[in-house]
Amino acid sequence: MLTNSNPLSSNNLSTSLSTTPTQAGTTALNTELNPDLLKSSSSSYVNGLKGEYFQGTNFNQLKQTRTDGAVNFRWGTQSPATNVSADYFSVRWTGQVIPTRSETYTFHTNSDDGVRLWVNGQKLVDNWTLHQETENKGSLKLEAGKPYDIKMEYFENNGNATSQLLWSSPSQQKQVIPTSQLRSEATTLTTDTQAESQPKAPIIGNGNGLKAEYFAGTDLKNLKLTRTDATVNFKWNFGAPNSAVGQEQFSVRWSGQIMPKYNETYTFHTSSDDGVRLWVNGQKVIDKWSLQ
Incomplete structure (x- = not known):
């Protein structure tokens, strides 16, 4: 029995993992989710967002898929996931967000480096650039209790890495979107352990060497x-x-x-x-x- 040692945020799902060998050099880990965080209905949804972690900044080399309870990460100079380096990586989070009130919500991202955010198919944030920790935001009118599709994409070039997703509304102070208001289809954590057959240069980089x-x-x-x-x-x-x-x-x-x-x-x-x-x-x- 293994314990996931990745630097997850405090709002993420607690898991117990056991390995299962699969083909093509991939190890699947059977995930037992904390029942307190599971959606109460009999659907296949769990609370949190599906997180796909890629080596490189162009979403080509998928290395790990898991459920993240919230997007609230300050990795600093540490690796975000197994077999992903501390620099030159990207993450895609997908699922649904469920507002608690019928009013206009402002979605905030805090990131170092690039970030893009879609809610209900509408792009609210587009800052796909190299930058230090920066807040971006966009607003959308939502109905209480209705699930809306959400997708956030992020890349890290080098140095410190930060990625956070927050919201606010006229009656809601700005906060990290809580696990209870996020959901996605149940995901078995998988980790790609196969070495690349050919090294690829990072799409975004700077400096000599x-x-x-x-x-x-x-x-x-x-x-x-x-x-x-x-x-x-x-x-x-x-x-x-x-x-x-x-x-x-x-x-x-x-x-x-x-x-x-x-x-x-x-x-x-x-x-x-x-x-x-x-x-x-x-x-x-x-x-x-x-x-x-």
């Missing part, structure tokens, strides 16, 4: 450190590449973009001990994944 992900083990699964390396020019010999991983049995993934100076054919060289693979513009240029 490459994003470097350092893993314990040689299968690119157990992420220990993410940083920017100005160049790939290392001779670690018998030393460890950093304090987070040992001097043996580790792996590194560098990703980003390269800008040639001239319009001509370039030859890319790697010098390594041991295995190495290299892709440029989606083309595998070097494949020497062996002891050498």
Whole structure:
């Protein structure tokens, strides 16, 4: 029996998890939800929103699906979910919101970085940019007790990460939308544990150098450190590449973009001990994944 150790907010569902092997390198975890947070009817809804966590900022590499009781996260420089790095990730929350009063509600997002929000199919917030912690808002007239579709998308570039969803109305002070007023279809928590077959550069990034992900083990699964390396020019010999991983049995993934100076054919060289693979513009240029 496992306990979910992800940094969830205080309003999230409490869960008890057991692993079940599945195909394609995915581990499904059977989730027992706190019955106090379940919807009282016999429907398949539970309180909270479906949270889909992606590596990268373009919603291509789904890594984890779970139920989040509320969107109230201050991750700082920590990872938001299993197999998702602390930088260059995105999240999509979907479900329904149920107002308690018939009046105009203002929906507030507090985020670092980008955020978009739809309620009842209407886009209320659209700030899909790099920014420090910023509040955005939009308003919509709602009816008490009626469920409205809601979707919030968020991405983190680098540095501190924050994502919060709040509401207010003439008779309701601004607060994080509580778990009791959110619902989504029951979701079994799943975590993708399969290493990527090809590294992809982050869509949004800045600074010179490459994003470097350092893993314990040689299968690119157990992420220990993410940083920017100005160049790939290392001779670690018998030393460890950093304090987070040992001097043996580790792996590194560098990703980003390269800008040639001239319009001509370039030859890319790697010098390594041991295995190495290299892709440029989606083309595998070097494949020497062996002891050498």
